[in-house]
Amino acid sequence: xxxxxxxxxxxxxxxxxxxxxxxxxxxxxxxxxxxCTAGCTMAEHEPNYNIRQLLRMANLGMRDELLNHPYxxxxxxxxxxxxxxxxxxxxxDILLKIRTMAVHSGIMLDNHRKVAQLMAxxxxxxxxxxxxxxxxxxxxxxxxxxTVHNYPDALExxxxxxxxxxxxxxxxxxx
Amino acid sequence: xxxLSFFLGCIAPNRYPGIEKATKIVMEDLGVHLRELKGxxxxxxxxxxxxxxxxxxxxxxxxxxxxxxxxxxxxxxxxNGCFGSLVDANNVLKEDLELRSDVNxxxxxxxxxxxxxxxxxxxxxxxxDDVGVEKVKxxxxxxxxxxxxxxYGCHLIKPSKERHLGxxxxxxxxxxxxxxxxxxxxxxxxxxxxxxxxxxxxxxSLETALKLARAxxxxxKAAGVDCIVDACPFCHLQMDVGxxxxxxxxGDVFNMPIVHYSQLLGLGMGYTPxxxxxxxxxxxxxxxxxxxxxxxxxx
Numbered sequence: 510x511x512x513x514x515x516x517x518x519x520x521x522x523x524x525x526x527x528x529x530x531x532x533x534x535x536x537x538x539x540x541x542x543x544x545c546t547a548g549c550t551m552a553e554h555e556p557n558y559n560i561r562q563l564l565r566m567a568n569l570g571m572r573d574e575l576l577n578h579p580y581x582x583x584x585x586x587x588x589x590x591x592x593x594x595x596x597x598x599x600x601x602d603i604l605l606k607i608r609t610m611a612v613h614s615g616i617m618l619d620n621h622r623k624v625a626q627l628m629a630x631x632x633x634x635x636x637x638x639x640x641x642x643x644x645x646x647x648x649x650x651x652x653x654x655x656t657v658h659n660y661p662d663a664l665e666x667x668x669x670x671x672x673x674x675x676x677x678x679x680x681x682x683x684x
Numbered sequence: 685x686x687x688l689s690f691f692l693g694c695i696a697p698n699r700y701p702g703i704e705k706a707t708k709i710v711m712e713d714l715g716v717h718l719r720e721l722k723g724x725x726x727x728x729x730x731x732x733x734x735x736x737x738x739x740x741x742x743x744x745x746x747x748x749x750x751x752x753x754x755x756x757x758x759x760x761x762x763x764n765g766c767f768g769s770l771v772d773a774n775n776v777l778k779e780d781l782e783l784r785s786d787v788n789x790x791x792x793x794x795x796x797x798x799x800x801x802x803x804x805x806x807x808x809x810x811x812x813d814d815v816g817v818e819k820v821k822x823x824x825x826x827x828x829x830x831x832x833x834x835x836y837g838c839h840l841i842k843p844s845k846e847r848h849l850g851x852x853x854x855x856x857x858x859x860x861x862x863x864x865x866x867x868x869x870x871x872x873x874x875x876x877x878x879x880x881x882x883x884x885x886x887x888x889s890l891e892t893a894l895k896l897a898r899a900x901x902x903x904x905k906a907a908g909v910d911c912i913v914d915a916c917p918f919c920h921l922q923m924d925v926g927x928x929x930x931x932x933x934x935g936d937v938f939n940m941p942i943v944h945y946s947q948l949l950g951l952g953m954g955y956t957p958x959x960x961x962x963x964x965x966x967x968x969x970x971x972x973x974x975x976x977x978x979x980x981x982x983x
Contacts, residue, residue: 551892585880586768589842609735644701679737
């Protein structure tokens with residue numbers, strides 16, 4: 510990251526799109542105080558993860574570097590930095606917006622595709638399994654919870670919604 | 685008797701059914717009837733699904749809220765992640781009419797409409813604000829003589845806008861509800877730190893996620909607690925199943941019991957660990973189970 514950034518390489522349209530997220534316009538008020546990164550729990554454990562830097566890249570319009578950034582997916586969304594920001598920048602909301610832009614550009618981690626497909630198919634990101642059907646019975650409960658698991662019509666509604674928003678296509682495995 | 689719909693989410697019913705059962709029991713004893721939210725889906729998880737496609741996240745979250753609107757009751761969740769999705773979606777759709785219109789076009793496909801008529805509640809803030817610490821205290825038949833590390837987690841209190849739960853740097857309401865059971869809430873290092881599971885990190889980078897959980901477990905253990913008490917099945921899974929993964933990846937053994945607040949409250953009301961499913965954790969700690977069996981002794 511020590512190379513000189515050339516303004517001719519920056520993508521202003523990308524920045525403008527990031528700023529369409531409600532509240533994201535506060536990003537331009539960021540004066541790089543680094544309070545976000547200093548308090549970041551993830552950064553304590555993964556020192557290369559730097560939320561300030563990611564948001565700075567968004568502010569400059571560094572589209573390709575950001576969408577492919579190896580640490581874009583490290584935020585656990587604990588919201589500590591967003592709460593503490595003296596400029597009121599909604600850091601996490603902005604980061605999540607950038608992530609959606611990566612996904613809509615076809616950049617998505619394999620395990621995220623898997624969990625997205627699992628939810629689109631079963632209605633649960635963590636569906637029931639045999640072990641837990643047994644645990645439920647031991648506790649005197651019905652084998653299946655009163656969720657989409659027990660109501661096929663309700664699951665059909667989930668299928669219709671993900672088809673309508675094209676989420677099923679968005680998250681399908683790339684060949 | 686008050687009535688709420690009970691939004692189960694994924695991990696409580698499908699990995700820790702004891703949390704689902706304990707919640708129904710303790711709320712009924714407190715005079716709060718929980719009605720099944722039939723046909724609800726994943727909330728869907730805020731860190732992952734909102735990271736993929738905001739409209740899908742809002743549409744599925746609002747469908748869950750609409751199911752409760754149609755029943756005419758507020759919705760209760762026992763999970764910080766579900767709370768994060770449902771309260772944030774509910775609030776934004778109440779305020780942003782343009783976004784509501786986009787979402788309702790999707791919901792029209794399934795014959796439903798978001799109207800913005802109910803509140804989304806998390807069990808901890810509901811107990812604190814609507815039931816009250818005093819009433820919780822009165823429900824305790826057998827004081828829970830345990831030292832516990834309270835884990836607030838993240839999405840219960842943050843983003844703080846519209847949650848109105850007091851200080852996010854030094855919250856106290858969860859500790860007060862824990863102490864109402866007779867347990868002692870012990871201060872430990874980085875008490876408010878994240879468990880590491882959220883944001884899709886556990887799904888995509890397990891080892892990284894576990895580093896955060898390991899720090900949490902180390903700090904709780906150093907404080908000499910009997911167990912960690914949470915109010916989120918995803919934090920619960922991360923800190924319980926996570927211990928088996930931490931042992932494999934890093935070699936650390938904690939043997940730390942993880943208990944949901946509904947289960948802790950159930951102990952004080954006189955239910956057994958078996959009735960509350962506390963013995964069904966992935967980490968087996970027989971000494972802890974023997975200790976909590978002595979609290980009430982069945983009902």
